[in-house]
Amino acid sequence: MKTFLFALLFFPQLLMAIPELTEPDTVIIRIGKDEVIKIVSNNPNELERLSEFDLNAIIQDIKIQVETNQEDITIQIEDSTGEKYILKKEGVHSDSLTLEEKLDRLSRRMEALGDSLDKTLSGESSSEEQAVHFNRRRHYGTKRTVSFDLGFNNYLTDGKFPDESDALYAVNPFYSWYIALGGVSKTHVGGPLFLDWGANVSWYNFKFENSRTRVKKENGALVFLEDTLVSDPIKSKLAVPYLNVTFVPVFHFGNRKGNNWHDYDTDRGVRIGVGVYAGYRLGGKTKYVYKEEGDREREKDKSNFYINNWRYGLRTQIGIGGIDLFVNYDLNDLFVENRGPQLNAFSFGLVF
Secondary structure, eight states: OHHHHHHHHHHHHHHHHOGGGSOOEEEEEEETTTEEEEEEESSHHHHHGGGGBOHHHHHHHHHHHHHHOOSOOOOOSSSTTGGGGBOOOTTOOGGGSOHHHHHHHHHHHHHHHHHHHHHHHHTOSOHHHHHHHHHHHHHSSEEEEEEEEEEEEEEEBTTBOGGGGTOTTOBOTTTOEEEEEEEEEEEEEETTEEEEEEEEEEEEEEEBSSTTEEEEEETTEEEEEEOOSOSEEEEEEEEEEEEEEEEEEEEEESOBOSSSTTOBOTTSSEEEEEEEEEEEEOOOEEEEEEEETTEEEEEEEEOOTTBOSEEEEEEEEEEETTEEEEEEEESSOSBOTTTSOOOEEEEEEEEO
């Protein structure tokens, strides 16, 4: 009888002394209608320690894990890496830490950095995390790429094409190629505005409509002559290379992925830009090809041909998806004033 009374009196205290046998305390946080967060503790005093931890950091880690893993998630905040969740206490500075504590903190940071590098090199990082990192690098810095312009070139005189007056310097519009190769940098300025800037080397290739056209410098002026001595002319052209710099502000529209203006993919959506360029002439050359008694003959002549040393003008770029179009228009004359015809060159085509 005494044994039974002793057990009856002390059995509740025995249960409290063995946490594994007691029902744990649970804090339930409801988010919306169906989402529930449970915090389970075997010791009521442990719940008071929640104020020492950064719940925002914990929730952020939970969010990342939920997006990459649909299984149950457990976050332990008292292991060797749990310090990242501990709130900084007022009055505690790194200077007050002991050497051992500083070395321990540095060791944990290096370990975390090593784990991050291992995940990146092994491809374990989630595609979303990689995309966010890539977009930040693209949108908030400068992206550098190789640019290749390919299209056609021509020129206007008083707003008209020279072939309207059957001028000898009228060009064949389908065989006069414009080519430019160089580097372009895309810098994020703010919102949907980016600045495309860079340098390239370009070539004007003016292939004359009349294959008998010859270009000569005579008496301080440039003259265009028709060669009637050749029985079988093939082609005649004038090529002019330039070293250029370009500055084109570009607005990107229609591809915002979030609520912020900077959430634009510069390789997609609609974009339009208008800017300027300037170039310095690197040379000049004419090429004349014809057949003489069945043999193919070529004549080349290198000269400045009274071409202006400088060119400058306006550039327009329009793009959608992966396709970009460009239009260049020279504001200054192609030839030196009073030395050749008054012509304003222009070009248009695709950007690769």
